[in-house]
Amino acid sequence: MPHRKHDSRLAVGLMAGTSLDGIDAALVRLAGPAEQPRVRLRAFVTLPYPPKVKQWIMRVAAGVQTKVEGVSQLNFLLGELFARAALHVCRVAHVSPQRVSVIGSHGQTIYHQGSAELIQGHVEPVDPNTLQIAEPAVIAERTGAPVVADFRTADVAAGGQGAPLVPMVDYLLLRDRRKGTVALNIGGIANVTVIPAKAKPLDIVGFDTGPGNMVSDALVQHFTGDREYYDAGGRVAALGKVNEPLLADALCHPFFLRPPPKSAGREQFGQDFVARYFFSRRRTRFEDLLRTAAELTARTIAGALARFVFPGEKIDRLIVSGGGAHNRLLVKRLVELLPHLTVELSDRYGLPVDAKEAIAFAVLADRTLHGLPGNLPSVTGARRAVVLGKIVKP
Amino acid sequence: MPHRKHDSRLAVGLMAGTSLDGIDAALVRLAGPAEQPRVRLRAFVTLPYPPKVKQWIMRVAAGVQTKVEGVSQLNFLLGELFARAALHVCRVAHVSPQRVSVIGSHGQTIYHQGSAELIQGHVEPVDPNTLQIAEPAVIAERTGAPVVADFRTADVAAGGQGAPLVPMVDYLLLRDRRKGTVALNIGGIANVTVIPAKAKPLDIVGFDTGPGNMVSDALVQHFTGDREYYDAGGRVAALGKVNEPLLADALCHPFFLRPPPKSAGREQFGQDFVARYFFSRRRTRFEDLLRTAAELTARTIAGALARFVFPGEKIDRLIVSGGGAHNRLLVKRLVELLPHLTVELSDRYGLPVDAKEAIAFAVLADRTLHGLPGNLPSVTGARRAVVLGKIVKP
Numbered sequence: 001m002p003h004r005k006h007d008s009r010l011a012v013g014l015m016a017g018t019s020l021d022g023i024d025a026a027l028v029r030l031a032g033p034a035e036q037p038r039v040r041l042r043a044f045v046t047l048p049y050p051p052k053v054k055q056w057i058m059r060v061a062a063g064v065q066t067k068v069e070g071v072s073q074l075n076f077l078l079g080e081l082f083a084r085a086a087l088h089v090c091r092v093a094h095v096s097p098q099r100v101s102v103i104g105s106h107g108q109t110i111y112h113q114g115s116a117e118l119i120q121g122h123v124e125p126v127d128p129n130t131l132q133i134a135e136p137a138v139i140a141e142r143t144g145a146p147v148v149a150d151f152r153t154a155d156v157a158a159g160g161q162g163a164p165l166v167p168m169v170d171y172l173l174l175r176d177r178r179k180g181t182v183a184l185n186i187g188g189i190a191n192v193t194v195i196p197a198k199a200k201p202l203d204i205v206g207f208d209t210g211p212g213n214m215v216s217d218a219l220v221q222h223f224t225g226d227r228e229y230y231d232a233g234g235r236v237a238a239l240g241k242v243n244e245p246l247l248a249d250a251l252c253h254p255f256f257l258r259p260p261p262k263s264a265g266r267e268q269f270g271q272d273f274v275a276r277y278f279f280s281r282r283r284t285r286f287e288d289l290l291r292t293a294a295e296l297t298a299r300t301i302a303g304a305l306a307r308f309v310f311p312g313e314k315i316d317r318l319i320v321s322g323g324g325a326h327n328r329l330l331v332k333r334l335v336e337l338l339p340h341l342t343v344e345l346s347d348r349y350g351l352p353v354d355a356k357e358a359i360a361f362a363v364l365a366d367r368t369l370h371g372l373p374g375n376l377p378s379v380t381g382a383r384r385a386v387v388l389g390k391i392v393k394p
Numbered sequence: 395m396p397h398r399k400h401d402s403r404l405a406v407g408l409m410a411g412t413s414l415d416g417i418d419a420a421l422v423r424l425a426g427p428a429e430q431p432r433v434r435l436r437a438f439v440t441l442p443y444p445p446k447v448k449q450w451i452m453r454v455a456a457g458v459q460t461k462v463e464g465v466s467q468l469n470f471l472l473g474e475l476f477a478r479a480a481l482h483v484c485r486v487a488h489v490s491p492q493r494v495s496v497i498g499s500h501g502q503t504i505y506h507q508g509s510a511e512l513i514q515g516h517v518e519p520v521d522p523n524t525l526q527i528a529e530p531a532v533i534a535e536r537t538g539a540p541v542v543a544d545f546r547t548a549d550v551a552a553g554g555q556g557a558p559l560v561p562m563v564d565y566l567l568l569r570d571r572r573k574g575t576v577a578l579n580i581g582g583i584a585n586v587t588v589i590p591a592k593a594k595p596l597d598i599v600g601f602d603t604g605p606g607n608m609v610s611d612a613l614v615q616h617f618t619g620d621r622e623y624y625d626a627g628g629r630v631a632a633l634g635k636v637n638e639p640l641l642a643d644a645l646c647h648p649f650f651l652r653p654p655p656k657s658a659g660r661e662q663f664g665q666d667f668v669a670r671y672f673f674s675r676r677r678t679r680f681e682d683l684l685r686t687a688a689e690l691t692a693r694t695i696a697g698a699l700a701r702f703v704f705p706g707e708k709i710d711r712l713i714v715s716g717g718g719a720h721n722r723l724l725v726k727r728l729v730e731l732l733p734h735l736t737v738e739l740s741d742r743y744g745l746p747v748d749a750k751e752a753i754a755f756a757v758l759a760d761r762t763l764h765g766l767p768g769n770l771p772s773v774t775g776a777r778r779a780v781v782l783g784k785i786v787k788p
Binding site: 060061063064065066067068069071072073075076077079110111113126127128129130131135136137138140141142149150153154156157158368371386387389390391392393394 | 454455457458459460461462463465466467469470471473504505507520521522523524525529530531532534535536543544547548550551552762765780781783784785786787788
């Protein structure tokens, strides 16, 4: 390693979510001990996927039958695009990529099965497994920087679900001696990290609360014929009224009542969910459906905290990040539903809402380079804390 | 790293070839500097693939359409089997796996495209790419040892073919100040590493000469209805006579005349080749076909040396390894066809013919842990020498 453990150092985090918008790249400066670094964001960019690439990933991830050569080619192609995102964020910050101590690349998830499942056509349950691609050897070669990638496999190998991994970084960057904190990320799915005051790693709990933007995005894409992808700022939803019967029905979905640990995805809140609860209400106006989707997200977040968190922990503040943090209506409703909490955006803590997940993978990569574990067994269910990821030297 | 650079250390190499026989595991003791270690084999085992796993890999590697979840599941399943092979070789040697400084896992190749190619259905040539699986995070978790895996991607990312990689180890372990050496490995395909006396890395040349056991194995499997897989020791071939017209035809295959660098696989010498040259001779006896296949292998090896090696380099010895080294007829013919060379088995240099490739990946993993490059650009065509593989910490 070129630097000493406490030196100030640059790191890049690369993140691509299941929404397939593109690749987020965050350049951060880390200072202080690897166990507890100080983090400052230097630059952040998003490199959208070219439409053809997005469609290719969609087909593969949707389980469309493909030859294995397609997976191999896509792995190398995404390696090139992730490398481009890393080079781009360095250029924006006027930093030579060779000065970057590590690039942490989440890769693109194309398959994830966090728990043993009986799959159609199999006699025995299939063991948990996960597949992220975007060849890190390509990223290392193009940038000249060490790369850490493939963060989820080690946790799965240790008996964990391989997700979520961001709670470790929430713990490192957002914990407080006196304040109980919930970090809320509203992506397609909404998830929370619960960080009691004076928390130790074993005290952390993290779980998915239900849909974040997934339902709202699906409605927008459906009603605009894919011309729009999301309700910017929640502006359309703000014009609508909540359809109370629809909301009451949706709130009875069993996922919301099940105690954590729990995780959700398109399997729970994708097309089937939207069709069953939303498209079946033909006489409901578009803006009312969007308003109801926003209300569902806000209520299930507040409900999950009331049911599973507040009884055991004293919580003082809610720190919001993710695309949903731009939805003013949603944030306003969270403030109203959680009157005893201070609701803040993660920006306030140096973590811009869109950049937080990419920043997290820069921090996790730094931990791996220093031989420190990156998962929280209390969150993922792993048997032990393990060093995450694979290291590729340039 | 737990040991100093010059300490004696244990390493395991795991290799699985395209023949899909199973997983070879070699436990070696390395001593001396990483740049030029001394290597001693402590134990060697082969863990055959369960028939169902073999068929699954065959289907995937043959390009049968599959869902991506199949690739992800197979990656984790092979990780478990590779881990088992590593644990097995440690048990045989009475060595605790925690004492192993590194496990080098080649993984199972399920797709390899070493050069840019115009593929059916694509408008532009597809960039080189390669895919080896057997999740190293699983191997690290089960053994408690650091793992280096995925050796080919870095060379491909640097513009190389990603193969062959064993020549670096041939150079390290078999070079001589006074003797010009050719290391010959006879697997499905036969390949040579040319190591002139006093060679430096840039002097090394390596290329495929043509079929090794591939044609013979295909004949045996065809004529025995898959009850036998190979002609053990070349015993059946030894009973036959060379079919001279068939041999003359086959020797005209353009691959044999093309100058190196060149590499071959099932694309050149698989079913199509066998059908065209061998199955079309209906009146030829089985043992004569096998004898002719052995002669083709021997003549194309000797011919390649005569055409492409002897004119430029003074060669004194041929060191043979691989499954074909057990074929006495083949080795006898090489001795006769290359009268001015000393023909030896690699056993003589502490590298049992079956273990040599697995040993090579233990040595390559040790290089990676020490930050040393593992490819030879003169052999793979890469723009530069690069550190190979991904490091997974246990």
